[in-house]
Amino acid sequence: ANASKIDEAEAKFDKKIKVKLITEGEREGWININELWKESIQAEAADTKPDDYLFYFFTSGTTGMPKVVVHTHYTYPLGGFTTSSWVGMKKGDLHYNISQPGWAKFFWSSFFAPWNMGATILGYHADKFVPNEQLQTIQDLDVTTFCAPPTALRVLILEDLKSYDFKLRQCVAAGEPLNPEIIDVWKEGTGITIRDGYGQSESTAMIANLPNEKIKYGSMGKPAFLYDIVIADDEGNIVQDCEEGNICVVHNEETINGIFKTYLIQKDKMMKVFKHGLYYTGDKAYKDEDGYVWFVGRDDDVIKASDFRVGPFEVESALLEHDAIMEAAVVASPHDLRSNAVKAFVILAPGHKASEELAKDIFRYTEEHLARYKIPRIVQFVESLPKTISGKKRRVELRNQEAVDKKNKTIIPNEYFHEKY
Template structure:
């Protein structure tokens, strides 16, 4: 069986909705694998070349690309980079919003054997500098808004970026994207090995700077079939996923998963989230499958859904537990049940509610076909039914799944997460008698705010740079629409006193030094912080007290809110 035959077998099994059979398909990992050469070109381009692969929409602009169009432009992109000295193994950082070149550039990188470093547009100079320290790129792709950040981050290093591409206009030291689309529309793929590095995903933690998660040329393309099965995609569908290209979830649901199935992707770009515009796009483009974070769904259900004539067949949500109200309102208006799912940057969709199978509301569902998920204790023993434990994935280097290859620079963490023959996800759950998994909580203190992951350590580190602050602790505060807001508890230097003016100064200081989604929306001045015997801050206690205070609507002394709370 060739790689294309394997992918074809999995695709046809998903398309027939015979999900149980997926676990019986014999998987293998070839020595050499290049997804563009081995799957995209022989299937999407040669078999489906005239079918739309991408529809891009922004305000009054609309662009449509067949799979053949995408292939031609990605080859031109790749040829330009090669002609200017970029080689296999070199890295490209991409900090752009949802533009057609997002997909085109990623196709070029995969085919050329380049490592992709996706960067959210909200990242600031400080964030980019850390990425450059971890893995200096030879190529940068940015829009005019973010090109200046990349130039500033680059200025800290003697090494210089070889090729810098700006999506529109001109800028000194940068080449215009349009110049890349002038050459030959054919190219030869790099003969990449299946275990060669393809992605460096930077994901926030609680006790340090972001972890750098490494995925290979095989783990994400194959692993994304779990998303294909979860969503219920079919060849010829139009699929829409609300996700930005700077995050791993984008590659789950807006790249490999749909194109593995021969599905058309809708790339709906907007300057800000407007529920009415989102719903109109679902209607106008006859979207069949839809994925959105609960944060977005909370806004959508506030609209009059009966005004729209949807063509939806399947809807899913991920990022945080679903609120029952969302499920009920959406089902009453569309007739479709939103199904929950679970995964990580380190994996793909590993626990989901599959289409046409019974859904237990509140449960994440059951393990997908690539993953052998167990709920285990800290010693690696599986816990009894209904008992809380760690969400773990049985790990064997000879077994094919979508688990990541390694952390790039935090190698010490590998021993923490790979032990007892298991990969420890860091999350807690329990399994019921029917095999459904129920999420309990995160095993760390990462804050989920509006579907973004925020590591407290990063925010605290910035706050401590301000002269007024002696100590700081950052936790999640319940928020009616964001799910959670970032709240900072701070102890002041003896020369300062709590005032609204000082709080506003701290908000402004945070805005100048942090990505927008990491900014504290609440600051509370306190005299002390709860700590363990060893001196570690007990964020769990702060978080519990905060939840209780917000539930009781307690008025808190010296608590101040950001104007954009």
């Protein structure tokens, strides 16, 4: 299904791909992978150097166009040890990682983490994500360690988790910050606490809640052992505890961690992310007095309303605690007086229907659980949200469409305004 896309892209360049393997059917210029199993093939190792390029990863592109990230032979596999320690993987484990192969997290969790520890990886191909089939597979194959993005977990927790006999030992989540509501439901249904972690296509797991350590619900955890994480301002100054700033890594070319080597094409972006002796991740957070890191939002996603800065994740987490809401995305909506108002796009849980009465109930709920300047002033009920291949919300698309709709004074179905809008 994807071979034609590769051929189309290859045709635009002079250089040709040396080897193309196809898993289903026949196609000119491709080798069917089944041909490789017909005879014993002795592979000859290439003469590579530690700093040679190993992987090209595309970033998720949550706020703009994806960038091509280059990792090397030496640092990236070693950087995978932080993922191993975060998952709590050990020899003999059967690990299941729900992720698309195009996502860097696929290599974190489906290759280097189990390879480093001598664990086994479960590969489960499904054309469509069916929650009960996923849970049945985890039960029937005795999966012991499990990783999934919050997008998948939000659907899995709607099932009767207690009806399964899991052999799970460790569970983690990555891709977007983990909402406390998911942790509670999963723990009640399986007896296992899902532990959040943080990293990027440009790195491996940089911040994590490790096994047997105290967990603060809503926090991404503490810096992983290969990464010197600081919260800094735009000038490179480390900010005080509980003060919002940029998530940065103290950067030294001689230090071994999973930080990428370069962007392949967008070289101009390098000076933006490597400065003041730091690598700037582009994410905002704060670190508390105990060293736990709390995610605020992607730099471009932070909402500026009435001179206040609002992190979308905190508002989304509060919304998800409402019984009627399965998923939510929060963005800035242009407003004549506030500059921006906080708007929530909401996907309802099964059994609930969009209505003005439900919108008012959601407004009341957020008033009880959030500071006044953080409460959504607009709610729009939707069927789906724009996402990247790794399940991260593309808030930029919602934000851009919102600007167009407000400029054109578009009447939007299932959109409701707070009385104090």
